[in-house]
Amino acid sequence: MPVSLWELVLYFLRLGSSGFGGPIALAGYMQRDLMPRKWITEDEYREGLAFSQMMPGPLAAQLAMWIGFLRHGVVGASLVGIVFILPTFLIVVVISYLYVAYHGLSVVQALFYGIGPAIIAIVALSAFRLARTTVGSDRRLWAIFGVVALATVAARTEIALLFVAAGLVGVLLYAPAGSWTKPWSTVSSLFSVPAALGIPVSIPVLLELGTFFTKAGAFTFGSGLAIVPFLHEGVVLHYHWLNEREFLDAVAVGIITPGPVVITAAFVGYLVAGFWGALVAAAGVFLPVYCFVLFVGRYIIRYREKPAVKGFVKGATSAASGAIAGAAVILGEGSIIDPATAIIGLASVLVLWRFKIPEPLLIAIAAVAGVMLYKC
Structure with a gap:
């Protein structure tokens, strides 16, 4: 089943906002959620996971961008990467602000x-x-x-x-x-x-x-x-x-x-x-x-x-x-x-x-x- 760019973007926005457990867990969530919807095939997932494991850099982000690239090219990889990272980035900025402001408290x-x-x-x-x-x-x-x-x-x-x-x-x-x-x-x-x-x-x-x-x-x-x-x-x-x-x-x-x-x-x-x-x-x-x-x-x-x-x-x-x-x-x-x-x-x-x-x-x-x- 073809997946639209915005469906893919919204999915990775949710995953980036709520996906705990580290890279292997995040990769598992993608397999659990995307393959039953037929947004990616089993072979595509395996190839993406193999690529992500072989290359340096964060595995989960690499796999997410790979899926975006397969379905919607450069635009898909770019938007998926941004929305997957953005929620965590904003959370970390808030934590960083509080850490700096209250670091001296016992x-x-x-x-x-x-x-x-x-x-x-x-x-x-x-x-x-x-x-x-x-x-x-x-x-x-x-x-x-x-x-x-x-x-x-x-x-x-x-x-x-x-x-x-x-x-x-x-x-x-x-x-x-x-x-x-x-x-x-x-x-x-x-x-x-x-x-x-x-x-x-x-x-x-x-x-x-x-x-x-x-x-x-x-x-x-x-x-x-x-x-x-x-x-x-x-x-x-x-x-x-x-x-x-x-x-x-x-x-x-x-x-x-x-x-x-x-x-x-x-x-x-x-x-x-x-x-x-x-x-x-x-x-x-x-x-x-x-x-x-x-x-x-x-x-x-x-x-x-x-x-x-x-x-x-x-x-x-x-x-x-x-x-x-x-x-x-x-x-x-x-x-x-x-x-x-x-x-x-x-x-x-x-x-x-x-x-x-x-x-x-x-x-x-x-x-x-x-x-x-x-x-x-």
Whole structure:
């Protein structure tokens, strides 16, 4: 059944306003809602999901734009992308305003005292689940995971070149030499677009924000939380826009709001440069995704079964899960600061492991625990 542009736009506006659960959950909602209506076919959904999993950037936003592009071309991808992101962006702007205005209140500090350890638990389990899904029982991929995790902890930062190196190792491990010729141009195209987008600019701050978050969106493989190590390196260690506590709060905001987790970028941007900073940061992190859908997607789908492309994605995704694990250790040092926060963190891990509790609900419970235990 043909779907009109406005029907598609209204659907993704609702999903962006109410879709909790992270990228995999959002992708599941699209499958649940769109296939029975015959707005997309099963093959189209599978191809879109495969493309979104293979490319860097937020999976759910990429899949949404892909569906918009399939049905209504550039206009469909553009409008679907805007309405899917807009509700969460506005929510984050409001939260950011309140955070800045009342950050000095002890009750706000107490809330995030409890939220911090819960975020560490979510990030750590995200690394484990991503690794379990993508690495499986392959010892070579676990080796990549371990090397990147240890390097991240030792360097106290994400090393972006390790993602490229891991991808190339994946090509060497999983692609016979004779299979490199044609798909190699596709693998290299993953980096030609970011290179064109990420123009190094030192000033003004808005250009720095836009440049940094464009690179973040272009080089982040894996789940929504895969962006955390990259953001930590730039936001906290390089530019010093936020301190460790504020960065954890930013990650929390991305998790507790509906829509894509990488909307964390808007919170960071607001703290750095107000509303325009939030707008530039959010636009930057989603711009590579949009470009990939319009210009790279068709080639990825064409060559996605080629060993070189599959090998590169395996290596890069293993590196991403390792970087998340390393980031969890680094962030945990600033969040697990006493017995109370250790208990909250451990309890969060156990609850997430044993029960399918929504992450926003866990954060709400942890926030209440923080208020009760803060300075007790």
